[in-house]
Amino acid sequence: MATPGAPVGGVSSGGPQCPPGPALEPKQLPELIRLKRDGVRLSERDIQSFVRAAVDGSAQGAQIGAMLMAIRLQGMDLEETVALTRALANSGQQLEWPxxxxxxxxxxxxxxxxxxxxxxxxxxxxxxxxxxxxxxxxxxxxxxxxxxxxxxxxxxxxxxxxxxxxxxxxxxxxxxxxxxxxxxxxxxxxxxxxxxxxxxxxxxxxxxxxxxxxxxxxxxxxxxxxxxxxxxxxxxxxxxxxxxxxxxxxxxxxxxxxxxxxxxxxxxxxxxxxxxxxxxxxxxxxxxxxxxxxxxxxxxxxxxxxxxxxxxxxxxxxxxxxxxxxxxxxxxxxxxxxxxxxxxxxxxxxxxxxxxTPAQRRQLLPRAQQQEELLAPKDGTVELVRALPLARVLHELGAGRSRAGERIRFGVGAELLVSVGQRLQRGSPWLRVHLDAPALSDPQRRALQEALVLSDREPFAAPSPxxxxxxxxxxxxx
Incomplete structure (x- = not known):
């Protein structure tokens, strides 16, 4: 049962307090997990104990995962989240300035x-x-x-x-x-x-x-x-x-x-x-x-x-x-x-x-070996260029990584040749892809073309993000 006043996985004020009683010794990790599992609000000391155990290695991986899942399911109120943030921040070095x-x-x-x-x-x-x-x-x-x-x-x-x-x-x-x-x-x-x-x-x-x-x-x-x-x-x-x-x-x-x-x-x-x-x-x-x-x-x-x-x-x-x-x-x-x-x-x-100049800058930075332009399939006003499929194709081409430490290709990327709200004629270029591969694959080209959303609207000013x-x-x- 979720903590009253807290959406599942959310941050809010309110929620039941830990039962009063002597707290001479820090609670053991299984007890802390049980309390959060049952929707009880953890004290700042409880949260500090959990974070300390995670850092010093006394908490088992299964216990860390269990506590995280309890937090995910029961949520934390504002005070608990503040305490967790503070405990994480205090787990290492602080930056000091004049x-x-x-x-x-x-x-x-x-x-x-x-x-x-x-x-x-x-x-x-x-x-x-x-x-x-x-x-x-x-x-x-x-x-x-x-x-x-x-x-x-x-x-x-x-x-x-x-x-x-x-x-x-x-x-x-x-x-x-x-x-x-x-x-x-x-x-x-x-x-x-x-x-x-x-x-x-x-x-x-x-x-x-x-x-x-x-x-x-x-x-x-x-x-x-x-x-x-x-x-x-x-x-x-x-x-x-x-x-x-x-x-x-x-x-x-x-x-x-x-x-x-x-x-x-x-x-x-x-x-x-x-x-x-x-x-x-x-x-x-x-x-x-x-x-x-x-x-x-x-x-x-x-x-x-x-x-x-x-x-x-x-x-x-x-x-x-x-x-x-x-x-x-x-x-x-x-x-x-x-x-x-x-x-x-x-x-x-x-x-x-x-x-x-922009042209001179391009000579000073890593460049991809090839460029390929995509053409508008029909007349229309640019309603949207979907960012997600564009990013996914560039990721496949080497612009992103799937795991930490993986090498990326700095020159791979894409230039939008159109703006949202602009009128576009069939056959005019709308995207220039920079790639190290000989050419885009058919599925990649199709995914990119589907990222372009055209409408019959009159040209319009693009809204601010x-x-x-x-x-x-x-x-x-x-």
């Missing part, structure tokens, strides 16, 4: 999408606005691309940085984009691996704690979450994505962290390029003050929310204008160049990438 930075430290996290290169643009743009951005990012797995993989397509870029190196990067550049070290939140790595094989990946409190624990150790003053919904997102339903967004904001508040969450659509790829080097090129185009409108819109909106949330702008619109200015005046691109050079890229290459914003308690929308 006192003078404490009102400047901000970050952004996305739940993952297709063509999502926002972090590559937003981190240097925020640095150009006077923020410190210690961005800890991840790699791609499945159909979604990883920020670290995109950056590693730039020869020499090094994602492994010690806390001391991160501080040096923030001092010199104002931002860094790095991978998670084994010293940070080790408990999350253990629980995540267990979730992956116990069908508990979709548990709302476990997702919330996993995401926020990695941000708590950064000692941020503000965080914006980009929670995707739609056909190529973790949550196809906007309602389910909203539930996660609300949990992230509320748990963040419970931990003393200012968190806002944007719900953004992920049916269509973000921007017009998908694939590692192609997305780096498009991010640079955005930092030239150009590029696809939907990418620029999302960068400036998320950045505007962060500057406002952190007290560095009077309103979201003012913050968005400041971020946009860094794209138009080249200051974000300058910070990106500095970040590349300080994270291992040859300074000459970093300079050439950031100052070159930004749908709604969930703000922390006591913050009014501006």
């Amino acid at each position: 006192e003078a930075w404490h009102q400047q430290l901000v970050d952004k996290h996305s739940t993952g999408g297709v063509g999502d290169k926002v972090s590559l643009v937003l981190a240097p743009a925020l640095a150009a606005c006077g923020c410190k951005v210690p961005m800890i990012s991840g790699r791609g797995l499945g159909h979604t691309g990883g920020t670290l993989d995109k950056l590693e397509s730039i020869p020499g870029f090094t994602v492994i940085q010690s806390p001391e190196q991160m501080q040096g990067l923030l001092e010199r550049v104002g931002c860094c984009i790095v991978g998670q070290s084994k010293e940070l939140v080790p408990a999350d790595g253990i629980l995540y691996a267990a979730r992956d094989v116990t069908a508990t990946v979709d548990s709302l409190p476990l997702i919330t704690a996993s995401i926020l624990s990695k941000k708590v150790v950064e000692n941020l003053s503000a965080l914006v979450m980009d929670v995707k919904f739609g056909g190529a997102a973790v949550f196809p339903s906007q309602a389910k994505a909203r539930e996660l967004a609300r949990a992230l904001v509320d748990v963040g508040a419970g931990l003393g962290l200012r968190v806002a969450a944007a719900l953004t659509a992920m049916d269509h790829p973000l921007g017009r390029s998908v694939g590692h080097t192609l997305e780096v090129e498009e991010a640079l185009l955005c930092m030239d003050g150009a590029g696809p409108p939907d990418l620029r819109d999302l960068v400036v909106r998320l950045g505007g929310v962060l500057l406002w949330l952190n007290g560095q702008a009077e309103a979201q619109a003012e913050g968005a204008a400041r971020v946009a200015a860094t794209l138009d005046d080249g200051s974000a691109r300058d910070r990106f160049e500095q970040m590349l050079a300080t994270q291992g890229v040859d300074p000459g290459l970093a300079r050439a990438l950031c100052s070159g 930004f749908s709604e914003l969930i703000l922390p308690p006591n913050n009014a929308q501006q």
Whole structure:
């Protein structure tokens, strides 16, 4: 029977308390599993005991899996989820920064999408606005691309940085984009691996704690979450994505962290390029003050929310204008160049990438061996280009990995030659695929053609992917 007031697998307030009584000794793990299995609310001490046992090896794999399944089925209330997040964060090293930075430290996290290169643009743009951005990012797995993989397509870029190196990067550049070290939140790595094989990946409190624990150790003053919904997102339903967004904001508040969450659509790829080097090129185009409108819109909106949330702008619109200015005046691109050079890229290459034309940039990055264009099968208005089948075909071609450590092909990708709302004539090219194989297979070509959705509508302006914003308690929308 589920905890009253808590949706199955959800985060809410309420629920029965642990029976009162002496607590001189920590409860044994089987008792903790039984309590959660029966819908009893666990205390913070109980949750700390479970996490400690997972990290020190005293918990058996079967016991970890049983507790995760109990959490998945019974849910956790807000206080339990806060306690779990705190216990995960405290399982390893904390990042410490100079006192003078404490009102400047901000970050952004996305739940993952297709063509999502926002972090590559937003981190240097925020640095150009006077923020410190210690961005800890991840790699791609499945159909979604990883920020670290995109950056590693730039020869020499090094994602492994010690806390001391991160501080040096923030001092010199104002931002860094790095991978998670084994010293940070080790408990999350253990629980995540267990979730992956116990069908508990979709548990709302476990997702919330996993995401926020990695941000708590950064000692941020503000965080914006980009929670995707739609056909190529973790949550196809906007309602389910909203539930996660609300949990992230509320748990963040419970931990003393200012968190806002944007719900953004992920049916269509973000921007017009998908694939590692192609997305780096498009991010640079955005930092030239150009590029696809939907990418620029999302960068400036998320950045505007962060500057406002952190007290560095009077309103979201003012913050968005400041971020946009860094794209138009080249200051974000300058910070990106500095970040590349300080994270291992040859300074000459970093300079050439950031100052070159799009054609020159393409010569400096890994390229696929072949290109193939697909043609529109009929006249019509582009209603949608489905992101999921596009990403799946690119994954088959080597742009993604199916397991950790698998080699990826940086040059493989696709360029959309059309925009949503655009009128298209039969026989005109709509997609250019970059591939290392001699040609697309018939099933791949068919899957890509089915990704293009045409209608009889008149041409229309494509909507922004930004749908709604969930703000922390006591913050009014501006």
